Structures are given as structure tokens and as C-alpha cells.
Amino acid sequence: MAGHGHRDAAAGAALADVAGWLDRFMSGASARGYRVDFITLPWYGGDFRTPQAVQQLTSYLRAVHERYHKPIRLTEYALIDFSHGTRFPSPAQQAAFLTASSLGGLLSHAILSAA
Incomplete structure (x- = not known):
């Protein structure tokens, strides 16, 4: 799709398997010369305390961003x-x-998306 002006995404990985599955996907894409423009992710948190859940989501997104840039x-x-x-x-x-x-700025700019 890159040749048609589309941006290419890495498929989302489950929270527990980001370091495994996503590492393999990104390595395989790189080895084949495929371009990955951005990464899509779902997130589900099991800590129902608001400040802790927001911190866990923020930390997760930042860790994935720092890992793959x-x-x-x-x-x-x-x-x-x-x-x-x-x-x-x-x-x-x-x-x-x-x-x-969303109001804490997480979804407005900390997702690190250059959409």
C-alpha cells in the first residue's frame, strides 16, 4: 500500500505480548524491507483506580514508543x-x-501520533 500513498501500520498486539509478537513483526518487516509508519495498539487495564490506570496506560504507550520510535x-x-x-x-x-x-492530555498529544 505504501506505493499507493497509504501509510502502513503494524498490527496491534495484546498488552501481554507486545515484547514478543510485536518485536517479531517489526523485525520481520524490517528484514523484508517493509516500511511501518505507525503502530496500532489496544489497551485494557485491570486496575480500576483512575490515577493508577491513567499512569499505566501512559507508561505503556510511552514504552512502546520508546522501543520502536x-x-x-x-x-x-x-x-x-x-x-x-x-x-x-x-x-x-x-x-x-x-x-x-482524555482530558489529561493523554489522548490529545501524549499518544505520540503523527497522524
Whole structure:
């Protein structure tokens, strides 16, 4: 698609497998001479405390950016805990997290996206 003026993205990886799967993908793309313009990522946090969840999301995005030096596009994110079955936050917890993460500047500029 690069030859047609499209930007090429690395496919998103699950949080637990970024260092494994995404490393292999990026190495394989580089070895084949493929260009990756940006990385897409989902994120799901299991800590329902707003300040901690925002910090974990921020740290995750920055770590991926620092590892690959590519813009990041966060494709979806929410609070949900899969560690022991599935546990959902209350609507108030989810709303507080979404408000804090978007109004705190995280989604406006700290995603490091040059979209």
C-alpha cells in the first residue's frame, strides 16, 4: 500500500505480548524491507483506580514508543480485568478513567501520533 500513498501500520498486539509478537513483526518487516509508519495498539487495564490506570496506560504507550520510535495510534481502550475470569468496573469508574485519560492530555498529544 505504501506505493499507493497509504501509510502502513503494524498490527496491534495484546498488552501481554507486545515484547514478543510485536518485536517479531517489526523485525520481520524490517528484514523484508517493509516500511511501518505507525503502530496500532489496544489497551485494557485491570486496575480500576483512575490515577493508577491513567499512569499505566501512559507508561505503556510511552514504552512502546520508546522501543520502536514510531507514532502510536490507540485503537481502543477501557478498564476490564481478565485476571480471574472477567471483572468489569462500575460505570462511574469507567467514566472517571475515560475522562481523566482524555482530558489529561493523554489522548490529545501524549499518544505520540503523527497522524
